Each structure stands twice: as structure tokens, then as C-alpha cells.
Amino acid sequence: MSGLVVAVILFAALLHAGWNALVKAGKDAFFTSVLVVSGAGAISLAALPFLPAPAPASWPMLAATTAIHYFYFGLMAAAYRHGDMSLAYPLMRGSAPLLVALASAPLLGEQLTAKQYAAVACISAGIFSMALAYRRPDAAAGGAQPRHGRAVAYALLNACVIACYTLVDGVGARRSGAPVAYTMWLFVFAAAGLLxxxxxxxxxxxxxxxxxxxxxxxxxxxxxxxxxALSLWAMTMAPVAAVAALRETAILFAAAIAVIFLREKITPQRYAAIALIACGAALMRYA
Structure with a gap:
């Protein structure tokens, strides 16, 4: 994986963490999700006339991923409605790379190296550790640890959805010959349905x-x-599972956003988990 591809994926991770924070900070997570998707759809409509159309072979994948994304945005809003970003985000994004790595070999014919599998495991373990180290301020002060069963259930279910659309779009972007246009059509269709x-x-x-x-x-x-769009472009340049795993370093940016803007607390255990994620990202870079 070249340095350019790694830089693009990391920037995509920063953007992803940022718009998730907007959804979490909104008064109504689902309405904010609809606004976000609608904004992406409007930008896409303005740009699509200037871009080449995706190849016909990719349109079945485009239809499938549009349907999958309806579930994604609904489950994401539900997870944020019932739990903090520092709990739901790691679970949603941490489970997906493992699922993608396990499925990409039989479904896409991709074979990762031992170092790449180690990087996938390292990043995922770090993100799961963050979720396990999660504490609310009242619990850290000695209060009873609150239950977040619904947030955990929605987040883990959404991880399966994320893995599904990652695999579908990895194939669709390659078949399209125009990954940016493919992404924009996805948001146009998703925005139309959600609106x-x-x-x-x-x-x-x-x-x-x-x-x-x-x-x-x-x-x-x-x-x-x-x-x-940046993530799909990266999937045309590197194995889907490797891109999906490195993209999950968005949790590093999400942690900073949660502390600075959402006023969430990060414990020493969660700082250790962040370090584990960073090690996984470095391993993926040099694998």
C-alpha cells in the first residue's frame, strides 16, 4: 500500500469521524442523518453531469448498496440515541474489519499477507478494547455502571451492515470504472429514499x-x-480488507472530537487502546 493511498484513507477517516460527531451532537440523530445524506445527495447531483457514468456492470451493486445503506443510517441513529459516541462508534467500526477480512477471501478472492491479517487483528482489538474500557463520568466517580444494551445491540448489528456494504461497494467501485461517480449515485439514491x-x-x-x-x-x-468517495477510490488501489481496516483508525480522530467537542471522558485504559490502534495502522502501512 503506497504512502499516497495511506494518506487518502487517513483523511477519509478524519472526515468520517467528523460527520458522525455531527449526527451524535444533533438533537435528533435520525433527522440529522437524513440532513447529512441529503446534503451529500445535493452535492452529488450538482457534480454528476461533469463525471463519466459508472459502467453498467456496477449498477446491480449500486442498487444493493443503496438498500443496505438505508439500514445503516437507521441503525447508526438508533445506536447514538441510546449510547455515547465513544461506546457506539468503536463497536460499529471495530467489528466490521474482522468481518470484511474473513469474507473477502472466499467472496472476492483476495488473500492478505500474514502482516496484513495481524494489522487487521491489532486495529480491531484496539477498538474493542476501547469499547470495553468505556466509562460514563458518573461510573468513574463511583456510581453504578449504566446499562447500554440497546446501544451495543444496534452498534453490533450495524457492524454487520457495514461489512456488507463494504464488500458490495468494493466490487461495485472496481466494476464501475468511475468510483467517484459510483459514490455520488449512491448518495443520490439514498437521499431520495430517506427523504x-x-x-x-x-x-x-x-x-x-x-x-x-x-x-x-x-x-x-x-x-x-x-x-x-476517497475510501472507494482506495479500494481500487489496494485490497478491500486492508482499506477497510485502516479506515477504522477514524476512532483516533473520533476520540479527539469526543473529548474536545462532546466533552466525553477518556480513561487510561482507552488511551492504551488508542495506542494499539496506532500500532495496527503502522503495521498496515508497512505490511
């Missing part, structure tokens, strides 16, 4: 929310579109 469903069920509430928080559509839309 239609939301306006059908909660029109008045969503209009009021969108009027108050329209900036989330612009910032989050640009962030999620840029993050995913």
Missing part, C-alpha cells in the same frame, strides 16, 4: 428541524461524501 420516507411519516417535524439545523446538511454532506 421520501421521512416526509411521508414526519413531514412537519422534519421541516422544522431542517430549518433550524440546515448547516448539518452542508457540513455533514460534504464530509460523508468525501470520506466515502
Amino acid at each position: 421520501a420516507w421521512t416526509l411521508l411519516r414526519r413531514r412537519a417535524e422534519f421541516r422544522a428541524y431542517a430549518t433550524a439545523y440546515w448547516r448539518a446538511a452542508a457540513l455533514g454532506g460534504a464530509g460523508t461524501l468525501g470520506s466515502y
Whole structure:
């Protein structure tokens, strides 16, 4: 994996952590998710006339990933509604690389090296360690540890969804011959479906929310579109499982955002987990 590809993936990870923080910070996680996707869809509509169309062979994958993404955004909003970002994000993003690595060999015919498998394991172990080291401020002060069963369940279920769309899009981006256009069509279709469903069920509430928080559509839309487009481009240059694992270093950026902007506490155990993730990222770079 070249230095350019690694740099692109890390920047995509930063963008991903940023727009997830926007969703978590919003008063309604699902409405904010719809705004973010709608922003990405609007940017995509403006850019698509200037880009080559994806190859016909990729359109079945595009249809499949659009449907999968409906579940992704719904489960992400549910996980953030029931738990902190520092709990849900590591579980969602930490499980996916293991699932992708296990599935990419039989499904995509990719064979990772021993060092790459070690890097996948190292990054995933670090992220899981962060989730296990999670503490709320009241628990750290001696209070009872609160239960977050629903947040954990939604996050782990979403990890399976993430693994599914990662594999589908890894194939789709390669077949498309135009990974950026492929990504933009994905967000156009996802935005259309989510907006239609939301306006059908909660029109008045969503209009009021969108009027108050329209900036989330612009910032989050640009962030999620840029993050995913860069990741798909990287998947055309390197093995899907390797890209998926390195992209999960977004947890490093998410940890900093959670401390600085969301005022969440990071314990020494979680700092150790961050170091483990960094070691995995370095191993992936030189594997």
C-alpha cells in the first residue's frame, strides 16, 4: 500500500469521524442523518453531469448498496440515541474489519499477507478494547455502571451492515470504472429514499428541524461524501480488507472530537487502546 493511498484513507477517516460527531451532537440523530445524506445527495447531483457514468456492470451493486445503506443510517441513529459516541462508534467500526477480512477471501478472492491479517487483528482489538474500557463520568466517580444494551445491540448489528456494504461497494467501485461517480449515485439514491420516507411519516417535524439545523446538511454532506468517495477510490488501489481496516483508525480522530467537542471522558485504559490502534495502522502501512 503506497504512502499516497495511506494518506487518502487517513483523511477519509478524519472526515468520517467528523460527520458522525455531527449526527451524535444533533438533537435528533435520525433527522440529522437524513440532513447529512441529503446534503451529500445535493452535492452529488450538482457534480454528476461533469463525471463519466459508472459502467453498467456496477449498477446491480449500486442498487444493493443503496438498500443496505438505508439500514445503516437507521441503525447508526438508533445506536447514538441510546449510547455515547465513544461506546457506539468503536463497536460499529471495530467489528466490521474482522468481518470484511474473513469474507473477502472466499467472496472476492483476495488473500492478505500474514502482516496484513495481524494489522487487521491489532486495529480491531484496539477498538474493542476501547469499547470495553468505556466509562460514563458518573461510573468513574463511583456510581453504578449504566446499562447500554440497546446501544451495543444496534452498534453490533450495524457492524454487520457495514461489512456488507463494504464488500458490495468494493466490487461495485472496481466494476464501475468511475468510483467517484459510483459514490455520488449512491448518495443520490439514498437521499431520495430517506427523504421520501421521512416526509411521508414526519413531514412537519422534519421541516422544522431542517430549518433550524440546515448547516448539518452542508457540513455533514460534504464530509460523508468525501470520506466515502476517497475510501472507494482506495479500494481500487489496494485490497478491500486492508482499506477497510485502516479506515477504522477514524476512532483516533473520533476520540479527539469526543473529548474536545462532546466533552466525553477518556480513561487510561482507552488511551492504551488508542495506542494499539496506532500500532495496527503502522503495521498496515508497512505490511
